[in-house]
Amino acid sequence: MNFSFDQKSLWLVVGVAFVLAVATAIGQILRRRTDTSLNQATIDVFIHRINGWWLMCSVLAVTLLLGRTVTVVLFGLVSFWALREFITLTPTRTADHRTLFWVFFFFTPLQYLLIGMGESQYGLYSIMIPVYAVLFILARASFSGDPKRFLERAAKIQAGLIVCVYCLSYAPALMSLKIEGYPAPGNEGRNAGLLLFFVLVVQMGDAMRYVWDKAAGQRVIAPAINATKTWEGFTGGIGSATLLGTAIWWVTPFPVWMATLVSLLISVMGFCGGLTMSAIKRDRGVSDYGTLIEGHVGVLDRLDSICFAAPIFFHITRFLSGSGWLT
Amino acid sequence: MVNRSATSGAQSRRPVSSSPAPAGDAATRRPLDVSITGVMLAAAARLFSGARARWVNCEPDTCQRIYFANHTSHLDALVIWSALPHRVRALARPVAAKDYWERGIVRPYLAKNVFHALLIDRKKIKVHNSPVRMLLSAIGETYSLIIFPEGGRSLDGTVHPFKSGLYYLCKKRPDLEAVPVYLDNMNRVLPRGEVLPVPLLSCITFGPPIFLEAGETKQSFSQRARQAVLALKER
16 A cells, blocks of 8 residues: 655654643643642643544544545545534424435535545536535425525525535545645645644644633633633634644745745634634524534534635645745 | 432332343344344444433333333334343334334334334224233333334424323333433434435433323323423423
8 A cells, every 4th residue: 555644744743643642641740630729620621632632633644644535535424424413403494304315415425526536626626515506405495395494494504515515625635736846646645744734733723722712811702602712812822823834834835934824824714613613503502502412522513613724725725836936 | 310210219120230131131132133233223323313312310221111202203213222222222122103114125124023113003003902902912021112102203393292002001011111212303314204314413312210100190191201201302
């Protein structure tokens, strides 16, 4: 088997594993010390989060190592699960059943099939869902003959498909993106590093947003949407993610300053994703959300930021590569 | 979450872990193809229905029970059956409609060998031809029942008034624990009139057992049982 990781990407994986190992060690030491003024619950949350990072990073690293096809399949399954959570959260009517069936078993696999076929299908996979699936959902819903809250129901399904499937599918699409100065297609080693960069920066923005909210949160952005997300967390999270992105610029095709700007952009988009998902959950009411989803993995909770940031990262990389700025 | 209800303490129960009933062992000993199909089917059903089982003031147990649930989809019996732990599942027999489960090749095989379903001809239910006696003789001193006392599937997810079957079962066998079960979101996974399911997430809540009180009327017991199911919606 042709393992796909170039040397730089491998260094990044080693570096991440090292940082996580240090964090795990700190967590264990803090847990054993009983005399600290630190809250035990906070330490448990910290350890829990680090374990989550271990899981996410190892799955991602192994998947990337196994190559493009495995990566596309993994993201496809994750999309499917996220869509499942999204549609469960947003109520539809009985008449939407067959529309949903098409969405789950036709459009989702088709999108990932096109992504798997590579950049030659860019013209199709970049419009298949936002144009054709969106029109299909409207038409199929009208055939089912239930006029009640028609646009609202169609919009819910469209939003779910766009966020959970279309947007997320741009992350594995990075694997087949032709980038100036990169080896010919078929050797995705450096592309895997780019995908890793993207996931790390966005997830770091999420994690540091949480830390900054806890440490310095003062002014809440939208109390009715999410009472814990503050401007301090917004600034701190995005700042930290941008610093990380700048520090690991060497794994991307960008010069340092460009890596900084791109990191800034994707962490802002990531934050928007988190806030949007909070709004959807809040609209449904916490109790509703509680009994149905509680106890499941909560894939959507972890991936909302990735979903929002993936298309912009793909397109800006594609644009920069085509413009000749990367050489 | 796991403490038993006060009412069940009055009678002696067989706990699932310490000393499994000998009859239970006999029931779990099945042909290989059947047990493999059973395990795989249960896993597939859990994955596909995204069903998560919650036990509120009730524990999985091999003692004889009547699980009674709200009914919104053809998958309901399968979903409840697959949500039970393996040993409990082997003893649970869903009561299902004959006209649906005797069609085709796959359904009769599953109903007969895998679920050990008790099939009832809905058109022939009459006062003088009640299925209650047949059900009670079928479960003997070993098996539990999974029933849907609404008598049919609800279209919109509301819980209809209960028919009297549950009352008569409890009257003839007051020692059986009647466990309320609430199925959430199954009406969206496979609504009435649809053939293909959509894989949304659902939730199954098992609640504290209820018993027929001395002198309780059919109507008040049926209402109380229905309320017990509805109460799980909020828990």
